[in-house]
Amino acid sequence: MRAHSCRSCGTSPALDAAAGLCAGCARAAGFRQPLPPAFFTTVAMRNALSDHDFGVVFTAIREHTGLSQMQLASLLDLTQARVSEVESGARRLTGAKLAARISGVFAIPAQLLGFYVETTVDQPGNLATEEVDWVDRRDFITLATAAALGSRLHPELDRLLSFLPAHTDPITRPRIGAADVDAIEAISDGFRRWDLAHGGGLCRTAALSQLHQVVALDDAVCAPQVRGRLQVATAELASMAGWLAYDVEDHDTARRLWTYGLGTAQRADDHPRSSDLMVVILLDMAHQALHLHKPKDALAFAQLATATATSRRYPVSTITAGYISAVTAWCWAMLGEPDPTRRALTAARDQYSKATLDTTPPWAWFVTDAEIAAQQGHSLHLLSLTRPEYAGPAIAQLSAAVGAHPDEHARSRAVVLPTLAVSYFQADDTDSAVRTGHDAVTAVTTLSSERCYARLRDLDAVAARHQRAAGVVELRADIATALAASR
Structure with missing residues (x-):
């Protein structure tokens, strides 16, 4: 809560509508009159604060x-x-820090500036934050937006590194070169291949450990x-570690890693990738939200x-x-x-048909015809x-x-099979549903992917x-056995 005494003289009662100054100090500071009640909650001010347009606010x-x-x-x-430039x-x-200072001086409700606010009876609208589950926090979209825009407005972006999970003591090096970045890229590629073949359960801890070693190189000397x-490679490794966490239903960790x-x-603005x-x-975040049944x-x-x-x-690749x-x-499905689902599916088919190897990012090699068919089929399944x-x-x-999924993409195949069985049920083809369901159980139980068990x-x-x-009771018993074993 704002102090009741003037922040300048410390003796007279303060006016929140006059930058926390008393009447005399406010006049001395240049106030002809205090701000009107609810000044910052008008539509115009809400829009300006939401857009971080302090030029409009100052004026x-x-x-x-x-x-x-x-x-x-x-x-x-x-x-x-x-001030004039703004x-x-x-x-x-x-x-x-500057946004927090402006909020403090003029008593701007912190949530209007995109800050996460944990309110209490004694401290309405303050800037205090606490470590909360990132799956349940209401401001996660705001946090992701701040990261995507390159705005440091959200305070947790500045301190995110301090609570990345599974922190280890890093090994630092004073200088790195292109060969070091090659190695980091190879590490991410290796984790991706393992995930596609086996699921994320057996390598997510290793990915987190590798990430902390790589993060320590952020201040290293390099060309x-x-x-x-290096920044892109670090971000890719964090993205991959987040996906591995997501695959084992550790959604809180996944969100923290993806946001980092x-x-x-975003900092690597000069790099075309x-x-x-x-x-x-961002699309991985959308993927997770759908998995959590939050389509909006x-x-x-x-x-x-x-x-x-x-x-x-730089534009994104096709x-x-x-x-x-x-x-x-x-999402629309x-x-x-x-x-809108059909329109988006048509656009996806057209864009994928124009993709070429020379314009494809190195981490998108797994987007094969099988993967594209799975994406299209999943939309139709949801509909x-x-x-x-x-x-x-x-x-x-x-x-x-x-x-079409090859053996080395066993997890990709396993995550599709339960969905295919559900589609057979929706089409009233019970025999095919039961047969495919048993195939799904067999495929899922060979992997370490909690996400696949969620599909079961x-x-x-x-x-x-x-x-x-016919056969449904036996299928459900097979599923129950698999779920019990996974626990």
Whole structure:
């Protein structure tokens, strides 16, 4: 809570609407009148604060109080020239500490500036934060947006590194070169191949350990061209570690790692691959939100990915554009909207058909025809949950994916099989559903992927509605045995 005494003289009662100053000190500071009640909660102010447009905020404050640029600058410990640049639009203020200072001086509700606020009876709207579960926190989309925009407004971006999970004592080196970055990229590629073959359970701890070793290189001496590659490689490793955590249902860790990776990739603005990586991380966040049955949040991440793809210095690759459309289709499908789903699916097919090897990011090699068929089939499957007429087309795409995934992509195949079985149930083909369901159990139980077991639980819930059909009781017993063993 703001102190009741004037922050200047410390004796007279303070006026919150006058920068925490008493009436006399406020007049001396240049206030002709205090700010009107609820000044910052008007539509215009909410929009400006949400956009971090302090030029609009400063101008409005001065118009209502009579403060000069020099007087406003003095209150905020800025220069008059900087206030002038902000008001004219020539400069933006994005630092978390400065935003917190402005919030404190003028009693701006912190949540309007994008800060996470843990309120109490005694401290409404303060800037205090605590470590909370990142899956449940209401401001996670705001946090991801701040990371994608490169704004340090959200205070947790500045301190995220201090609570990345599984911290180890790093081994630092004073100088690194291109060969070191090659090694980091090879490490990420190795984890990706392991995940596709076996799931994330057996290597996520190793990925976290590797990430902390790599993060320690952030301040190492290196050539400028190596610096950009290092940042992208670090962000990719964080992204991969986040995906491994997600695959074993450690959603809190996944979000922290993805947010760190997103912020690190954003710093590599000069590297042409940073745009692709930022977008892919945002789409992974959307993927997770869908898995957690939060389609509106997922659509917000997909839309942020679209905005990021069109606002960066370098354009995203064609294959990444295709992935944006594919994930957007999933979002609309889970929301039960067939028309925007079909449009997004068409866009994804068109974009994927134009992708070439020379424009594909090195980490997108696994986006094969089988993966594309699985993406298309998943959208149709989600639509079929409310519109059974889409079950047939879903079966065609998902069957193609299952048949085309190579042995080294066993996890990718296993995650599709339960969905294919559900689609068979939706199409009233119980025999095929039961047969595919048993195949799914066999495939999933050979892996260390909790996400695949979650798909088995979804299959079981659908199978329960067909309990009287031949073979369903046995299938559910098979699923129950597998789930019990996994626990």
